[in-house]
Amino acid sequence: MLLTCFRAALDAVDARHSVAASLRDRPLAGDWHVVAVGKAAAAMAFGALDVLGARVVGGRVIVPAGHLPQGFLPDASALQVLESAHPVPDERSLAAGAELIDYVTGLPLSAQVLCLVSGGASSLVEAPLPGVGLPELQRFNRWALGAGVHIGTVNALRRRLSRLKGGGLAALLGERRAVALMISDVPGDDPRTIGSGLLHAGPDESGVCSKGAALPDDIADICKRADAVRPVAARCRRIPVRMVATLRQACAAAAAAARSQGSEAKIVRIRFAGDAAELGARFARNVLRAPASTVHVWGGESTVRLPDRPGRGGRNQHLALSAALALERAGDGWLLAAGTDGIDGASDDAGALVDAQTCQRGRDAGFDPHVSLAAADSGSFLDASGDLVYTGATLTNVGDLVLGLRRGGDR
DSSP states (O other): OHHHHHHHHHHHTOHHHHHHHHHHHSOOOSOEEEEEESTTHHHHHHHHHHHHGGGEEEEEEEEETTOOOTTOOGGGGTEEEEEEOOSSOOHHHHHHHHHHHHHHHTSOTTOEEEEEEOTTHHHHSOOBOTTOOHHHHHHHHHHHHHBTOOHHHHHHHHHHHBSSTTTHHHHHHTTSEEEEEEEOOSGGGOTTTGGGTSSSOOSOOTTTTTTOTTSOHHHHHHHHHHHHHOOOOOOOOOOOEEEEEOHHHHHHHHHHHHHHTTOEEEEOOSOEEEEHHHHHHHHHHHHHHSOTTEEEEEEEEEEOBOOSSOOSBOHHHHHHHHHHHHHHHHTOOEEEEEETTSOOSBSSSOEEEEETTHHHHHHHTTOOHHHHHHTTOHHHHHHHHTOEEOOOOOSOOOOEEEEEEOSSSOO
16 A cells, blocks of 8 residues: 555656646746756656647756656757766766856847756756865765755755855846746755755855854865855846645645545655654654554655765665664554655665564564664665665655555555
8 A cells, every 4th residue: 555655646746747737737938948957857858848849949958867768859859968976976967067057158148948957956967166176076965965964954055065056057047038847855845945056046054164063174174165265146036936746745645545545644744854763763653653544644854874884775764674673563564765766875776665574574584673774774674674665766856755554454
């Protein structure tokens, strides 16, 4: 059942269909250049082509490797695809940033630009400020991925280092007409945070580095160097935005799928955040206290503080293994934790679906759940126990889903 609910959630936030539906509902007149960046960028561009067809007269699509939908033919519509790096930027990210700047600034002032942005854009396209090179960007991103830092803080710092983020792309567009369609993976669906705010300036963040006492010295130094050369931000014009797919929609679809199978469903409206292990134990307790056959639905994004040499896995697998320990103690329940993008940290899996026997299956294969959690090696444990969930790249990205169920229904 939980896998069926998860699939329904993915279908509800399908990037191609979401963009096409928005453009059919609120049509755009004339010809358009497309600028698409993010994990869902190619699928979003595909949706734009479904509706606009030959009225797409050119563009750039920047995606991670392996994120092109089947049947997508960019050359036939004058779109150029650039495959870039995720989650840590590399030379491709800088090349994509330079290409994007050249493309946008080379458009005539009369051009209309359709901007398609989804999560993952932050590492895919970059143009750092002078004095911040690729080694500094990579050091910052590796630290951010492993330090358990809230995504809002990470994106605020990313904006400080970049010519493109914090409204930088909007400034390059100048007075050209632009419309943005976005798929949100951030709290509050804030366009200033999606893709670290390519099209929207963030709030005054002048104190982010100076107040960040917990920042390592080298990260604080990178921020200060960027501050020293950052130009005074020009007033950024407001680009109209449509949110075409959100975590709220995914949660609602998962709950509807549960009800269609005869279960009750409870959506927890508050977006979750914080330590994955603590959340996993808490979610399991909530599931176990609920009436049988009630599906709990949570959406959000957890964090994991990684050891120096982490193993295989990601935040959803970490959360799921922690939950499995609590389910084992009660001898009851199932919990699924997975990323809607189909990617979970240092693995090719979306997450895991665990039950009260997960830990014993892993032990039978020679693993210790506590040791695996401490080593951030939940993926190896859950592979041995047979509980990983693999979807491949889903070509969308609205955050993470956690679904829980007590006995009385099928997994």
